[in-house]
Amino acid sequence: MMNNAIETRGLRISRGPTMVIDCLDLTVPGGAIVGLLGPSGSGKTTLMRAVVGVQVLAGGSVNVFGQSAGSASLRHRVGYMTQQASIYEDLSVRQNLHYFARVQGAPRSDVERVIDRTDLSGQADRLARTLSGGQASRVSLAAAMLGSPDLLVLDEPTVGLDPVLRGDLWAIFRRLAEDGTTLLVSSHVMDEATRCDRLLLMREGDLIADTTPEQLLSTTGADTAEDAFLRIIESHDAGPGASRSRRRSPTHLLTVGKSRAQRKKGPQ
Numbered sequence: 084m085m086n087n088a089i090e091t092r093g094l095r096i097s098r099g100p101t102m103v104i105d106c107l108d109l110t111v112p113g114g115a116i117v118g119l120l121g122p123s124g125s126g127k128t129t130l131m132r133a134v135v136g137v138q139v140l141a142g143g144s145v146n147v148f149g150q151s152a153g154s155a156s157l158r159h160r161v162g163y164m165t166q167q168a169s170i171y172e173d174l175s176v177r178q179n180l181h182y183f184a185r186v187q188g189a190p191r192s193d194v195e196r197v198i199d200r201t202d203l204s205g206q207a208d209r210l211a212r213t214l215s216g217g218q219a220s221r222v223s224l225a226a227a228m229l230g231s232p233d234l235l236v237l238d239e240p241t242v243g244l245d246p247v248l249r250g251d252l253w254a255i256f257r258r259l260a261e262d263g264t265t266l267l268v269s270s271h272v273m274d275e276a277t278r279c280d281r282l283l284l285m286r287e288g289d290l291i292a293d294t295t296p297e298q299l300l301s302t303t304g305a306d307t308a309e310d311a312f313l314r315i316i317e318s319h320d321a322g323p324g325a326s327r328s329r330r331r332s333p334t335h336l337l338t339v340g341k342s343r344a345q346r347k348k349g350p351q
């Protein structure tokens with residue numbers, strides 16, 4: 084039986100005094116680029132931290148390929164690229180990657196493979212501090228790719244990059260997905276939605292839409308992903324006081340999650 088790449092059930096996470104994610108159910112099948120989109124502060128990083136197993140849970144479960152997130156058996160199957168480039172500035176690109184390969188127990192030969200896959204051959208011997216933002220992002224991505232993980236969790240990998248560099252990174256993501264890697268990619272740039280196979284829209288810790296780029300546009304009638312998301316958010320924010328048909332329209336073909344207030348009212 085094929086395990087889902089990611090499955091959360093009744094997931095609850097508090098950060099500081101705030102319950103950031105409250106009862107999140109999510110299923111992500113493997114082998115695709117899954118966009119995790121939502122405004123700043125909606126809980127994308129928190130969810131990703133739970134998926135890679137570095138976040139304390141207040142309740143519920145997170146499974147990755149059928150194993151509890153963070154378990155030792157997943158160590159080589161999950162790669163994580165954090166929002167901040169985590170590389171040593173006084174080492175070259177190649178030295179950084181040799182260091183991370185050693186820490187992660189990845190084969191030495193992997194270093195040249197990931198340099199090649201991220202188009203860093205021309206910069207391999209340059210000190211990391213001399214790299215542009217786009218090149219530094221690719222080094223972080225290359226480090227996450229060491230050991231050929233089955234799931235790559237990439238937290239806002241394109242933030243701050245110009246459209247050309249963003250396009251280059253998305254081309255790399257697509258090649259990885261074609262080779263069978265599952266990618267969970269967060270962004271708050273809504274036009275990146277169209278580059279994904281599947282979309283999860285988060286808002287204030289809730290999953291408010293689980294859809295595809297095509298479905299997103301066709302069901303909302305919007306011309307752009309940004310407009311479509313705004314329509315979904317408006318519909319969702321109509322809240323429990325709104326009529327059921329109003330709440331579900333125009334996103335009735337999407338899997339729209341219940342808001343926290345709706346969940347507290349119980350099944351409807």
Ligand SMILES: Nc1ncnc2c1ncn2[C@@H]1O[C@H](COP(=O)(O)OP(=O)(O)OP(=O)(O)O)[C@@H](O)[C@H]1O
Nearest residue numbers: 098099103121122123124125126127128129130271
């Ligand atoms: N270390 C922390 N302590 C307390 N609260 C936190 C902490 N980190 C995040 N939060 C809060 O948790 C909520 C979700 O934050 P999170 O970083 O997961 O959102 P995000 O969608 O990834 O945002 P962004 O797109 O800006 O990275 C926010 O309200 C944030 O203020």
